[in-house]
Amino acid sequence: MDIFNLIQSNLLTPIILFFLFGIIAARIKSDLKIPEAISEFLPIYLLAAIGLHGGIEMRKTGFEEMLIPMLVAIGLSLLFTLNHYQILKRLGKFNIFDSYALASTYGAVGAVTFSVGLSFLKNQGVTSEGYLAAILAVLEPVAFIMAIFLTNMAVSKQIRSKKQSFSKDDASDIDIGMKETKTKLSQVLQESITGKAIVILLGSIVIGYIIGEEGFEPISIVFDELFTGAIVIFMIEMGIIAGQRLEDIKKVGMFLTAFAIIMPTFNGIIGVLVSTALGLSLGGAVMFGLLLASASFIAAPAVLRHAIPQANPSLYITSALGITFPYNIIVLLPIMFTVSTLVHGEEAIDLFNYVTKVFI
Amino acid sequence: MDIFNLIQSNLLTPIILFFLFGIIAARIKSDLKIPEAISEFLPIYLLAAIGLHGGIEMRKTGFEEMLIPMLVAIGLSLLFTLNHYQILKRLGKFNIFDSYALASTYGAVGAVTFSVGLSFLKNQGVTSEGYLAAILAVLEPVAFIMAIFLTNMAVSKQIRSKKQSFSKDDASDIDIGMKETKTKLSQVLQESITGKAIVILLGSIVIGYIIGEEGFEPISIVFDELFTGAIVIFMIEMGIIAGQRLEDIKKVGMFLTAFAIIMPTFNGIIGVLVSTALGLSLGGAVMFGLLLASASFIAAPAVLRHAIPQANPSLYITSALGITFPYNIIVLLPIMFTVSTLVHGEEAIDLFNYVTKVFI
Amino acid sequence: MDIFNLIQSNLLTPIILFFLFGIIAARIKSDLKIPEAISEFLPIYLLAAIGLHGGIEMRKTGFEEMLIPMLVAIGLSLLFTLNHYQILKRLGKFNIFDSYALASTYGAVGAVTFSVGLSFLKNQGVTSEGYLAAILAVLEPVAFIMAIFLTNMAVSKQIRSKKQSFSKDDASDIDIGMKETKTKLSQVLQESITGKAIVILLGSIVIGYIIGEEGFEPISIVFDELFTGAIVIFMIEMGIIAGQRLEDIKKVGMFLTAFAIIMPTFNGIIGVLVSTALGLSLGGAVMFGLLLASASFIAAPAVLRHAIPQANPSLYITSALGITFPYNIIVLLPIMFTVSTLVHGEEAIDLFNYVTKVFI
Amino acid sequence: MKLYNVKLLTITCEILAQKNIIDILKNHNITGYTSYEVDGNGEKGLRGQGIQAEKNVKVEIIMREEKLSDVIEDISRTLFPDFTIILYVSDVGVVRTEKF
Amino acid sequence: MKLYNVKLLTITCEILAQKNIIDILKNHNITGYTSYEVDGNGEKGLRGQGIQAEKNVKVEIIMREEKLSDVIEDISRTLFPDFTIILYVSDVGVVRTEKF
Amino acid sequence: MKLYNVKLLTITCEILAQKNIIDILKNHNITGYTSYEVDGNGEKGLRGQGIQAEKNVKVEIIMREEKLSDVIEDISRTLFPDFTIILYVSDVGVVRTEKF
């Protein structure tokens, strides 16, 4: 079958192989590691490269056509986050803090996953819309902000109901709770937006837009030609970290393990279909799906540890990095590519019917 | 007007844009930063690339013709340092330590500025004399050594006059003062010459000279083709550091701010004119001017903190990095390019008249 | 003479020149250094590049023909290690610990030396068998394991004889000694095999084998074209470290200094001749010789410090890095190349006679 | 040289708690501190490798005895439940008390 | 806030001895420690530059007084002869003794 | 295990003053020290980010009580006016006094 061929040929690319190699290196307890300075620098470099590329493409195509896909992506991301929460809280019996933390980790996006996706498409000889980099930037904080808002709401509510059972007249305390929530939210909002990932991504998009193809030329060797090699190096480290966490997966439990595979698949395929319906190209639909399928594992701990300190970071880091990330880049990417190829073979109008038939 | 077009087109190159981006990232308090190992390595890499390139060029042209420009550069650098001192001490009312420290910071040269200058010329499709890299190396310590010598002289003199007012017969103490000065000077001299910037620069010039174009071929991708991309990455960090210092500019005061802009302009244009008179090419004259215009902000603190510890490092770092550096690469570089284009349009003999007319 | 021309032209390549430059920089006490993160990353990168290249070549040629050369290499390595030990213990009067540590340092291989060898061949326009990378990986731990085994045997024997002079009936203590030896051996074996050098090398060979020429294409700029430039940067650091150790050479003594030059020459030339007899190509024979000639100075301290803590690390690090490494890459490499050229000019059958005539 | 007795509070914690600690210090009008990244082992297992967020940091604060108890209490109350934190106090002598 | 007296053992050693030290600690049922790389100078000259293996590391262990003497004795006996090691002990106060 | 009382002098200063401190130690025949880079905050603001020259370093010296006072006095006199420096002294116990 086509999908299995694709998965297999994807599996045998340097990016995936070096990731698996990293996992093995960690499992056999090798002392191999990429020095911290390098593995801190690589995501910055990758995001700069993604941003520049996206900006240059957007200069060619204009950015009016970006608006609808971006709004839809934001909407879906919020919807999915709420959906995750319900599933985790009700079915998974996680406490409210872990539920919101996990819900937003999976609602948010993963920049490394995005890089791997771009390389995957390059390998398939397929391009994608430049403005997806901008959607990546915007989507980063969206899920976090909602989760944090809702967590704080929930906490305030708990406090309020507790208070009410004691006395009826200290609304002021609730006000204080509300105010604290606001402070925390604005803090998190600021931290998210000034977070290095978003800043370098947005900055590079703007600079790419300004300089265009021609201005990019003298730096294209660094920010274009070295791109795949740089991902390969980064994947060694990602593999090592994932490998070190494999033991923690037991602690994560069956439910979350299943969640970490099923949820991205669902979100990702919805993403492919919706974006195809919106008119995105074959490759664009795959990247759009990947945005929704991916979980955040670099930004998430930095944001959530401050915003929802009560949540157990081991849960969201391990499931996102140890399960979802490998699944996404090895298995789901080829699946979404196949789905996208399938739906891009038909007429746009038929597609919509097709979607409605299958999912509703 | 031509100059404004040039400034604008310079402003829109990746190097300048990423520098400005770094400033903004620092201002919005983003946690973006280039890991220390990378930002310590990049200047070494840049200097190695500059040196190799310079050495290869010098192999082609011989280095007899380097002598006069180098001596003139040294002479001008010393002259300018003295001039800076007078202005800072008399008009700026800075104390003797800050005056000498600032005077030599602006008398010395900036290797990063030089790198940006080379990229700027590349962008304009203009070349420059290879031996300018050698002048860069030689000019590094010159201004420091003089400033330190004069500072120590001044301190000894103060001590001596103080002593003389007490008693007449302890010339030995003065001798000790003089001896200390000598020790300090020889120490600083050694520290300057063995400083990493000079060592890698001189070493690379020699190696470039030995290997020539052909020997360079296997490493040209690293030391030539990656050059502009590497500057771009370094400029992000430079921007961040400059951005973090913007607040300190208030403490620097109006006088020093003006000095940090007017002085380089004056020095730089003199440099362009004099070097044109000496027969340097259009691009060479720009680089010669840039050498004189630039202030040292990487080497300066390392040397001056030991040599003139009484001086306030915040003054010389902030003005050199926060004001002069951006001004030089954004505004002054295009100005000097325009001036150089102008004077290179005329006959050499006419130029000399022109210079004398304008400045004397 | 041809050899001297070759040495001279080798001396004037960027790799060697930057190594010498590093030595000088260290001698004049410059503060130049390559940041640790970079100099820790570079060997990983170099080994990945070597491994990928080797794996791709092996895919082309199959790996049946690798078996004999590998077994011969292992045999020679063990033989040489024993030989080193006898020379060091008997002639050099080193104690048993230092003797075994030094013997295995010179029996083991140096990955950096191997990288320089590959660049040297590239410069000469000569290729080598891809499977040599695999021999490099296998040879890494062989000498260490034997030396450690023998050291522990010797220590147990000492303990046993000591015990026997006291009482006759505590064989249990000897058993404990034997058991400890086994534990230590299996520990060292595991540490060696999971050591980062071997892991990245073997992993990259396998990945190179899987992806082949075509899969390598998107990352060839990073893992092939940047290779020589990366070595150059690493050689600066190697030079600095070697330069810092020059003072220690005095402590190393005349005997060890001579050993550090004569032994590699002997081992290396034997290696060239034997591998030529086995049918390796001109370049392959040089690399085979280099494997046997090279001493380990990155892996050695990490392994030996735990395995034979009684040995003085200064001895084996200084002689391997400060004497043998420069000698190997500057002098011995051209010598072996000349020898290999010589013996590859004759018929294979004649060669064997030639070898027997010269050495027996 | 006369040495004055003050307290040195040392806090080893996960790096993401550093901000919280500095905020608490600020609430007690303490701005001076020294910090550096460290590795470590404890109940939460080996820390300091892999992703930035999972590292430990040590924060050292020289302060007068008066403030010590309040600061420790604040840290214990607000951070002990959710963060990986270890702290200890030692006696040190300083030359210039006006700095603290 | 009540502080309980415990001991802080600080060991500065060559980085390749760190594993041995941690093994010794484990033998005494001590798993908690904090470590970080340092430079230094001593009889063996300047350390901390150049190749990884030649660096120093500091290992800090908070422990109860009972175990201190045995741990130090073990380290002295097995590691002092072959490795570059310096160690010292100080008194510190902690809030939660159950952690150590 | 018998522990002997010695002093631990800890100096936190701007990295460019490290050389001066080591020179002063040498003048008092002290060559042993341990050092590492740190970040910090104080009157001069946040330090440790950006250019190398602007970083802090900690220098730790174990020494006998006899020398302590002179060393501190020398550092105070020659470096306090021009450099960012903080120092403190603590009591530690060591096994081998002959090392210091």
Ligand SMILES: Nc1ncnc2c1ncn2[C@@H]1O[C@H](COP(=O)(O)O)[C@@H](O)[C@H]1O
């Ligand atoms: N006994 C100890 N001595 C020194 N540091 C410790 C000790 N126990 C824990 N730590 C440090 O505190 C961190 C968190 O400890 P824990 O919460 O037990 O995982 C560890 O990663 C160590 O850096």
Ligand SMILES: Nc1ncnc2c1ncn2[C@@H]1O[C@H](COP(=O)(O)O)[C@@H](O)[C@H]1O
């Ligand atoms: N007096 C001292 N104070 C602090 N640290 C020291 C002292 N002496 C030695 N060290 C540290 O211990 C390491 C080994 O010392 P040594 O065995 O004397 O070479 C040095 O590199 C320093 O890091």
Ligand SMILES: Nc1ncnc2c1ncn2[C@@H]1O[C@H](COP(=O)(O)O)[C@@H](O)[C@H]1O
């Ligand atoms: N109270 C304190 N506790 C610990 N370290 C401090 C304290 N005050 C200052 N420092 C350190 O000393 C450096 C210089 O302090 P200052 O001169 O106040 O800027 C700071 O960057 C900190 O690393």
Ligand code: NA
């Ligand atoms: Na998502």
Ligand code: NA
């Ligand atoms: Na200048």
Ligand code: NA
């Ligand atoms: Na060998």
